[in-house]
Amino acid sequence: MNIEQKLSHKTIEAFQSLYGHTIDAIAFEKTNPIFVGDLTLVVFNFLKISKKKPEETATEIGNYLKANVAEVSDFNVIKGFLNIVIADSFWLNYFKDIYGKPFINHTLPENAPTVMVEYASPNTNKPLHLGHVRNILLGYSVSKILSAAGNKVVKTSVVNDRGIHICKSMIAWKKFGNGETPESSGMKGDHLVGKYYVAFDKHYKSEIESLKNKGIGEEEAKANAPLMKEAQDMLRKWEANDKDVRELWTIMNGWVYEGFAESYKTLGVDFDSTYYESNTYLLGKEIIDSGLAKGILKTREDKSIFIDLTSDGLDEKTLLRSDGTSVYMTQDLGTALLRNQEVNFEKMIYTVGNEQDYHFKVLFLILKKMGYAWADGLFHLSYGMVELPEGKMKSREGTVVDADDLMKVMIDTAAATTKELGKVEGLTEDEAAHLFQTIGLGALKYFMLKVDPKKKMLFNPAESIDFNGNTAPFIQFNYVRIQALLRKSIEGWNFEDQAIFTPNIPLLPKEKELIIKLYNFNATLSQAAAEFSPALIANYVYDLAKEFSQYYHETPILKEERKDLILFRLQLAKTIGIAIKSSIGLLGIEVPERM
RNA sequence: GAUCCCAUAGCUCAGCUGGAUAGAGCAACGGUUUUCUAAACCGUAGGCCUUUGGUUCGAAUCCAAAUGGGAUCACCA
Structure with missing residues (x-):
């Protein structure tokens, strides 16, 4: 039982004992820093029960808690606010308990729930x-957070490897490629295929223009341009399993996968499973049949099949075309069912942009109506678009900010800054390269994750490569500083061997704050897992690093005269280091040992 | 036309399960180092929390409407 729970429990007891009234729940909140105290109870809501003035009620409860809860050392009352002071010895004992223990337990219990997390989901016609x-x-x-919170996580991805888009790249490559390969050109495979996708577009547009010059209307020109005809023809051949088309498709997708693999590796992410739309695009018929049998789905006169969601405030949604072929929704229904059969998840998180909010609303609703119990565990992790400042990065037709370019810029900037600060001395080339990557990618990841997922975010290339202030490098720097401190301490004496704890040392305000921050780790992790929000972790770790930075500046550690204080401060610093590493690791960010 | 999301300092964002004087970072200005590594720390300045109404002892936070911005509403994916 944690201290908040204990206090709540005792407060309920107090109401019973003082006023003979039973209350269901009591919530303490963090005391506003401008007042003395750690936890605060607002008593306005309980005046009806106490039938006394706010000050009087708060004082009576305060007296009861002070008398009956050992950890409560004092309290004060301001208007209807009862501020409780928790004894330093409680925090010191708490610190003693966690010292040397990991913040995240990596061994999962037998009965840990399985959660599937889908992300990435690229098309294979262009780079990330x-x-x-x-x-x-x-x-x-989110995968890391859920895993740390005690879930068995399966990371998965759906690759959109079929369709008109890849046929466009294939046609363009056949016509204009002269047999170019990643090996022959030295280009990354996904970029090579993307190049032909852009080439298709360019030639297609000029075909449209020349048709329009012959007096043909825009719509007709778009539909009848020879290149588009060829692409559509190729798609039909693909669906008919044409040997040549399938062969080229396999080769070009292979190039793209190699390219993606490299990008994922640099980004430091991976997957446990991958689904290919070429395998799943026909799924969902099973659900359609069962839906028809249950009368949930209906057939139109032209044989197309739909579900009527108008009573739920949504529209009619077609699930099978009149020619019997399936649509995106059908495929997603089928894939969801397949995944549930394969991994038997309790929750399934879809990381997909908010432009598909409606799609997922409909998807989940259909599955619920179909009676699948697991449909309640489906969640759309919807995030806002990434916007660019106007006029920037739009120079190249057909490309937005490329993931590989972006990572390179971040790493290069980290290298330049590090060198400028003269911090590469004594590092081997490999060590330096690894450091630049840790810092550069850390900055990028933190920049994107510190913002609430559902909000759209502005990506300003100039600001995002800032390494000062609320950034990953600042947090990493504080970790590094702690490591330096620990290394230095070992030269003089081994504090590890003297882990004798003195629970009655004087605790500085900042030290208490830091211990409370450590104490909050678990609550923050649970909340981040419940809300699927890395931003909460980002805020937490930044706060922790900032508090430590202030503490470091105002408090001597190795220069302190009392040995027991040096010992405690080193242990505190070491524990904060572990907390920083664990927290920022949940964002997929590493920490260097030196920088 | 309908539905959904967003609106807090010049900029980028926290805070939103209602509480006491709304917080960071960047940018601006001024300080701190013969060092437990300054990618740091301290200070100054900067706010009608878009507007209007409602609920409440109490609203940036909850409700309604308006305004502005974004998205979606295919037998596309």
Whole structure:
């Protein structure tokens, strides 16, 4: 039982004993820093029960708690606010309990619930871009958070490897590629395929123009341009399993996968499973049949099948076209069912942009209406678009901010800044490269994850590569500073061997604050897991690092004269280091040992 | 036309399960180092929390409407 629960419990007891009234729940909140105290109870709501003035009620409760709860050392009352002071010895004992223990328990209990997290979900006709980066970082971080919170997490991805888009790249490559390969060109595979996607677009547009010059209307020109005809023809051949088309498709997708793998590796993310739409696009018929049998789905006169959601405030949604082929929704229904059969998840998180809010609302509703119990565990982790400042980064037709370019810029900037600060001395080339990557990617990841997922975010290239203030490098720097402190201390004496704890040392206000921050780790983790929000972790770890930074400046540690204080401060610093590493690790960010 | 999301300092964002004087970072200005590594710390300045109404002892926070911004409403994915 934690201290809040104990206090709540005792407060309920107090109401019973003082006023003969039973209350269900009591919530303490953090005391506003401008007042003395750690936890505060607002008593306005209970005046009807006490039938006394706010001050009087608060004082009576305060007296009861002070007398009956050992940890309560004092209290004060201001208007209807009862501020409770928790004894330093409680915090010191708490610190003693957690010292040397990991913040995150990596061994899961037998009965840990299984959660599937989907993210990335790229198309195979072009490289990853800025939008994918936010998606991937969010999904990966949520996976880590859920895992740390005691779930068995299965990271998964759906690859959109079929359709007109990849046929466009294939056609363009056949016509203009002259057999170019990643090996022959030295280009990353996904970029090579993307290049032909852009080439298709360019030639397609000029075809449209020339048709329009012949007096053909825009719509007709778009539909009848020879290149588009060829792409559509290729898609039909693909669906008919044409040997040549399938072969080229396999080769070009293979290039893209190699490219993606490299990007994922640099980004430091991975997956436990991958679903390919070429395998799943026909799924969902099973659900359709069962839905028809249950009378949930209906057939129109033209044989198309739909579900009527108008009573739920939504529209009619078609699930099978009149020619019997399936649509996006059908495929998602089928994939959800397949995944549930395969991994038997309790929760399934879809990391997909908010432009698909409606799609997922409908998807989940249909599955619920179909009676699948697991449909209640489905969640759309919806995130806002990444916007760019106007006029920037739009120079190249057909490309937005490329993920690989972006990572390179971040790493290069980290290298330049590190060198400028003269911090590369004594590092081997490999060590330096790893450091630049840790800092550069850390900055990028933190920049994207510190913002509430559902909000759209502005990506300003100039500001995002800032390494000062509320950034990952600042947090990493504080971790590094702690490590330096620990290294220095070992030269003089081994504090580890003297882990004798003195619970009656004087605790500085900042030290108490830091211990409370450590104490809050578990609550923050639970909340982040419940809300699927890496931003909460980002805020937590920044606060912790900032508090430590202030503490470090105002408090001597190794220069302190009392040995027991040196010991305690080193132990505190060490524990904060572990907390920083654990927390920021939940964002997929590493910490260097030196920087 | 309908539905959904967003609106807090010049900029980027916290705070939103109602509480006491709304917080950070960046940018601006001024300080701190013969060092437990300054990618740091301290200070100054900067706010009608979009507007209007409602609920409440109490509203940035909850409700309603308005305004502004974004998204969605295919037998596309």
